[in-house]
Amino acid sequence: MFFPTAENTSLTKNDALEILDLQGDALNNLIEEAYRLRTKYKGNRVNIQLLTNVRSGNCTQNCAYCAQSRDSEAPIEKYRYVEDKKLYGDNDLVDEFHLSRHCIGLSGIRFADSDIESLAERIRKMKKNGTQICCSIGFLTEHQAKMLKEAGLNRINHNLNSSRRFYPSICTTHTYQERIDNLRMLKRIGFEICSGGIIGMGESKEDVVDMMFELKELNPESVPINFLLPVNGTRLAERDISALTPEYCIKVLCLARLMLPKSDIRCAAGREVYFKGYEKTLFKIADSIFASGYLTEGGQSLEATFRTIEEAGFTWQVESA
Numbered sequence: 001m002f003f004p005t006a007e008n009t010s011l012t013k014n015d016a017l018e019i020l021d022l023q024g025d026a027l028n029n030l031i032e033e034a035y036r037l038r039t040k041y042k043g044n045r046v047n048i049q050l051l052t053n054v055r056s057g058n059c060t061q062n063c064a065y066c067a068q069s070r071d072s073e074a075p076i077e078k079y080r081y082v083e084d085k086k087l088y089g090d091n092d093l094v095d096e097f098h099l100s101r102h103c104i105g106l107s108g109i110r111f112a113d114s115d116i117e118s119l120a121e122r123i124r125k126m127k128k129n130g131t132q133i134c135c136s137i138g139f140l141t142e143h144q145a146k147m148l149k150e151a152g153l154n155r156i157n158h159n160l161n162s163s164r165r166f167y168p169s170i171c172t173t174h175t176y177q178e179r180i181d182n183l184r185m186l187k188r189i190g191f192e193i194c195s196g197g198i199i200g201m202g203e204s205k206e207d208v209v210d211m212m213f214e215l216k217e218l219n220p221e222s223v224p225i226n227f228l229l230p231v232n233g234t235r236l237a238e239r240d241i242s243a244l245t246p247e248y249c250i251k252v253l254c255l256a257r258l259m260l261p262k263s264d265i266r267c268a269a270g271r272e273v274y275f276k277g278y279e280k281t282l283f284k285i286a287d288s289i290f291a292s293g294y295l296t297e298g299g300q301s302l303e304a305t306f307r308t309i310e311e312a313g314f315t316w317q318v319e320s321a
């Protein structure tokens with residue numbers, strides 16, 4: 001079967017929808033095509049990111065999936081700034097093991113300049129050894145974005161999360177267009193962009209496809225695909241996730257690889273749940289993961305992650321390390 005990709009000819013929305021329905025031999029062929037693109041552009045390495053929640057909880061926004069939202073009753077730890085010991089300790093781990101990147105997340109949607117200056121100060125310290133840093137943060141003013149750029153921040157994460165049509169079902173305190181505008185501004189001033197979505201929030205396959213087309217338009221360096229972990233105390237706590245079979249999750253990642261073959265395709269939250277026992281296939285498609293957990297949810301330890309990657313026949317080491 002011939003798969004149109006961003007490499008050869010344009011994939012249409014109908015092609016993309018068909019991909020999400022493939023089965024049997026056709027699905028195996030899809031995985032092999034994704035593997036060919038993964039190897040061509042990303043080699044055999046699985047990039048590991050470590051995530052530190054720098055500011056936790058007390059957000060003014062109502063994102064349905066998020067334990068840190070204003071509507072969430074999830075019993076999470078809430079703090080304004082993580083202890084320096086934890087932040088710099090995580091950064092040292094990234095350096096020590098030559099991991100790909102230190103990702104830092106801050107809850108909230110808008111920030112005072114003084115907050116951004118405190119963050120910039122911490123980034124300057126963490127950049128001393130040249131660590132690659134990505135920051136997941138709400139909407140920045142152009143002035144604030146430039147402050148972080150000057151501090152050495154490499155990349156900013158701001159997910160689209162779903163399609164434009166479905167977005168009001170998961171969040172009403174800001175708009176999809178604000179997200180797009182924010183990403184365009186960040187791109188214009190020279191940031192690498194990390195933007196992806198969450199699968200399993202009740203969206204249709206058309207929504208998944210539409211989100212992928214929006215992402216293709218933005219052409220981010222990194223595309224994190226999260227598979228919903230329903231968190232107790234959030235609006236999606238009881239969400240039916242039975243559609244998130246390993247096969248379906250694999251097809252979503254293949255679609256991302258076909259549409260954005262040169263981007264980092266990251267299997268983010270949900271990896272340990274939905275891909276358990278399917279790691280060999282997973283790494284044929286995705287070249288990027290998190291270790292040691294997510295913002296408010298636990299995950300696989302660093303050492304266990306190394307083992308999982310090696311047992312699947314891939315490497316996590318930097319070639320020159």
Ligand code: SF4
Nearest residue numbers: 059061063066069107
């Ligand atoms: S996803 Fe971000 S903006 Fe939305 S509620 Fe959570 S911390 Fe706030």
